[in-house]
Amino acid sequence: MSGVLVITEQRGGEWNRMSLETVAAGQQLARDLGAAASAAIIGGPEVEKLAAELASKNLDRVWTVRHELLADYTADAFAAAVEQLVRKVSPDYVLFPHTYQVRDYAPKVATRFNQALISDCTGMRVENGAPVFVRQLFQGKLNADVRAEGSPPHFASVQAGAWRAEQAEAGSAQTEAFTPQIDGASIRVTPEKPFREAARAVDLTAAEVIVSVGRGIREKDNIAIVEKLAEALGAELAASRPICDNGWLPMERQVGSSGQTVAPKVYIAVGISGAIQHLVGMKGAKTIVAINKDPDAPIFEVADYGIVGDLFEVVPALTEAVKKIRG
Numbered sequence: 001m002s003g004v005l006v007i008t009e010q011r012g013g014e015w016n017r018m019s020l021e022t023v024a025a026g027q028q029l030a031r032d033l034g035a036a037a038s039a040a041i042i043g044g045p046e047v048e049k050l051a052a053e054l055a056s057k058n059l060d061r062v063w064t065v066r067h068e069l070l071a072d073y074t075a076d077a078f079a080a081a082v083e084q085l086v087r088k089v090s091p092d093y094v095l096f097p098h099t100y101q102v103r104d105y106a107p108k109v110a111t112r113f114n115q116a117l118i119s120d121c122t123g124m125r126v127e128n129g130a131p132v133f134v135r136q137l138f139q140g141k142l143n144a145d146v147r148a149e150g151s152p153p154h155f156a157s158v159q160a161g162a163w164r165a166e167q168a169e170a171g172s173a174q175t176e177a178f179t180p181q182i183d184g185a186s187i188r189v190t191p192e193k194p195f196r197e198a199a200r201a202v203d204l205t206a207a208e209v210i211v212s213v214g215r216g217i218r219e220k221d222n223i224a225i226v227e228k229l230a231e232a233l234g235a236e237l238a239a240s241r242p243i244c245d246n247g248w249l250p251m252e253r254q255v256g257s258s259g260q261t262v263a264p265k266v267y268i269a270v271g272i273s274g275a276i277q278h279l280v281g282m283k284g285a286k287t288i289v290a291i292n293k294d295p296d297a298p299i300f301e302v303a304d305y306g307i308v309g310d311l312f313e314v315v316p317a318l319t320e321a322v323k324k325i326r327g
C-alpha cells in the first residue's frame, strides 16, 4: 500500500495528545494526495485498548505493533519496530508527532532508508501531486518550503498544535497486528523512569489551560497573583524566558523557542510583550487571551481576546470572577 502512515505515541496506555493531531495531519495529507492514511500504535499489551479508539477514526488500517521490548521506550527497539513496519506497509509518507521521543529515534529510522526527517512541520500542502512541508526557521521569522526528493518513503514530524486533535475525522478502520522481530542484544540502553515523572517536572504540552506570566509582573513575590488565577482555573503556570532566567519559576515552565511548545485550549498571557521567540511556543493555542497595559504590544496581534490594563488590577478581578463562576 502506498499512502500515509502515522506513527502515534502513547505511554503506559495514555495517549500523547499530539498523536491525534498527527492523525489529523495524516488524514489531510492523504486526502490532498488522493491516497489512504493508516496509523500505527507501538508498545506492550496496552496498545490493544488504544487501538480500538484509533480505529474509530477515518483510517484505512490501524497497526498494533506490540512486543515486550517495546513496553518501555528505547530508541533501538522503536527504530527497529518502525523500520520493519515501514518496510511491510510501504507508505510514501510517514508522519510522526514531534515529541521528545520522536526526536530521539525518528531520524535514525529515516537514515535507514537513506532519508532525512523533515522535522517539526507547521503545515503541508500538495503542489503538482507532491507535498510541500512547511518548517519555521530563525525562531519563526521565516517559513521554509521543503520538498522531499528521491524515492519514498519520506519522513516528517509535525509540531505540537499545528493541527488540532478535533480535526481528526471519525470513521472506522480495520485493526491488524504486526509483531516486529527485536533482538534484546541489539538494545544498547537500559530505560529509566521518563523525565516527566521526576519530582516537580511538568509537561506543559499536555495542559489544557495555561496561565503564563512575563516581565510585567516586576518581581518574584508578585507571581503569587498569577498563581492564584491559575489555581482558580485549574491551569498550569508557565512563563516567558526572563522569568525563568531570573529563577523566579523553574526552567521547565518556560514557553518559547528555547522552552516548550504548547497548544492548550486556552493560553492566558499576563504581562508578556509577545516577542517572536515567545510566540513560536504558544501561537498554536486554540484561544489566546492577553493582558497587557501597552495597547501596541505584539501579543495582541495573536490574541483572540485582549485586555488592555494593569495586570495588578485585572488579574485579581479575573480570579475573583472565576472563583464565583466555578463556585
Ligand SMILES: Cc1cc2nc3c(=O)[nH]c(=O)nc-3n(C[C@H](O)[C@H](O)[C@H](O)COP(=O)(O)OP(=O)(O)OC[C@H]3O[C@@H](n4cnc5c(N)ncnc54)[C@H](O)[C@@H]3O)c2cc1C
Binding pocket: 213, 214, 215, 216, 217, 239, 240, 241, 242, 243, 254, 255, 256, 257, 258, 259, 260, 270, 271, 272, 273, 274, 275, 276, 277, 278, 281, 291, 292, 293, 294, 297, 309, 310, 311, 312
Ligand atoms: C535565542 C533566543 C531565544 C529566546 N527564547 C525565548 C523563549 O523560549 N521564551 C521567551 O519567552 N523568550 C525567549 N527569548 C526572549 C525574547 O526575545 C523576549 O526577550 C522575552 O520573551 C520577553 O519576555 P516578556 O514578554 O516577559 O518581557 P518584556 O518584553 O519586557 O514584556 C513585558 C510586558 O509586560 C507589559 N507590562 C508591564 N507592566 C505591566 C502591568 N502592570 N500590567 C500589564 N502589562 C504590563 C509590558 O507592556 C510588556 O509588554 C529568547 C531570545 C533569544 C535571543
